[in-house]
Amino acid sequence: MAVDNGEETALVPDRTSPVGLETYIAGRTLISGDSPAWADMFVQVFSRLKVQEPFLVPAVAEPLVVWVISGRALVEERELGGEWSANRVSVGDSFLTRSPTPYQMRWRAEGEEPFQVMHLYLSVPLFERVSEELFGKAVTLQDISGGKDPMLIHLLSLIHRELVAEGKGSHLFIQGMAQALAVHLIRNYATGDTEAARRTALPGFKLRRAVAFMDANLSEPFDLARLAEAVEMSAFHFSRLFKKSTGLSPSQYFIRQRIARAQQLLQETDTNIIEVGMSVGYSSPSHFAQIFRRETGLSPTHYRRG
Numbered sequence: 001m002a003v004d005n006g007e008e009t010a011l012v013p014d015r016t017s018p019v020g021l022e023t024y025i026a027g028r029t030l031i032s033g034d035s036p037a038w039a040d041m042f043v044q045v046f047s048r049l050k051v052q053e054p055f056l057v058p059a060v061a062e063p064l065v066v067w068v069i070s071g072r073a074l075v076e077e078r079e080l081g082g083e084w085s086a087n088r089v090s091v092g093d094s095f096l097t098r099s100p101t102p103y104q105m106r107w108r109a110e111g112e113e114p115f116q117v118m119h120l121y122l123s124v125p126l127f128e129r130v131s132e133e134l135f136g137k138a139v140t141l142q143d144i145s146g147g148k149d150p151m152l153i154h155l156l157s158l159i160h161r162e163l164v165a166e167g168k169g170s171h172l173f174i175q176g177m178a179q180a181l182a183v184h185l186i187r188n189y190a191t192g193d194t195e196a197a198r199r200t201a202l203p204g205f206k207l208r209r210a211v212a213f214m215d216a217n218l219s220e221p222f223d224l225a226r227l228a229e230a231v232e233m234s235a236f237h238f239s240r241l242f243k244k245s246t247g248l249s250p251s252q253y254f255i256r257q258r259i260a261r262a263q264q265l266l267q268e269t270d271t272n273i274i275e276v277g278m279s280v281g282y283s284s285p286s287h288f289a290q291i292f293r294r295e296t297g298l299s300p301t302h303y304r305r306g
Contacts, residue, residue, distance in 0.1 A: 036171070039123070063097075068093045134186055210238075
């Protein structure tokens with residue numbers, strides 16, 4: 001298929017792979033998660049052109065999330081032969097697509113900041129496995145342009161931080177983040193008749209209350225009974241529905257929250273490592289270092305240096 005890309009006419013296929021897609025979008029690759037640790041998701045960060053003329057975006061099988069990490073731009077999209085739809089995006093905004101057909105895009109960056117984005121593709125096997133676990137069937141996702149989703153931003157921030165870490169990330173941590181991201185996307189953006197399955201998951205307001213409770217008590221020992229009480233449920237019922245909603249048990253999720261907070265403190269403050277560990281509930285420096293390494297693949301000291 002011949003497409004006018006503003007500078008030259010190129011032959012663009014209707015479908016391609018995540019790696020292949022990037023050959024049709026102008027810009028510079030800044031970093032790529034292509035080590036074995038990144039088996040469940042393919043992640044790249046790009047610096048894009050200030051002005052991108054219309055070009056064809058081939059379809060890919062993998063769900064794609066695009067996250068703006070620098071700059072702002074007016075981004076326009078359209079189906080082939082359709083009308084242009086415009087969205088003004090800035091840092092933190094996101095796009096979600098799993099389009100079965102090609103479509104066209106163009107954009108114009110605004111301001112002096114470079115226009116940089118992170119592309120994240122979830123593997124099809126992971127997406128289908130999570131779909132089956134949550135809803136008992138395959139699902140499709142809504143297309144979202146310029147979305148503002150605080151939980152999605154949080155997950156993408158953790159993934160980006162792991163991507164730029166020394167050693168390019170821990171397999172266990174990345175695997176957990178990929179699963180959490182798949183669960184979030186499917187729970188919130190699945191289309192079709194999923195209401196019956198949703199009724200068997202933890203209600204959104206109870207999930208938010210549970211996550212907030214854990215976040216406020218990271219320095220305390222994990223207590224399933226107190227957590228369940230905070231959302232007015234039995235421990236057994238809460239634990240089962242929490243895992244169905246997030247893909248993780250409450251205790252596993254709590255550990256991930258602790259380590260995410262520790263990562264933030266190590267990167268953004270000069271607090272010594274022992275105090276960082278104590279602030280997230282680890283009175284033993286060696287135990288903190290052991291858990292941190294298990295979850296991230298790095299010691300706290302190496303993570304801070306990275």
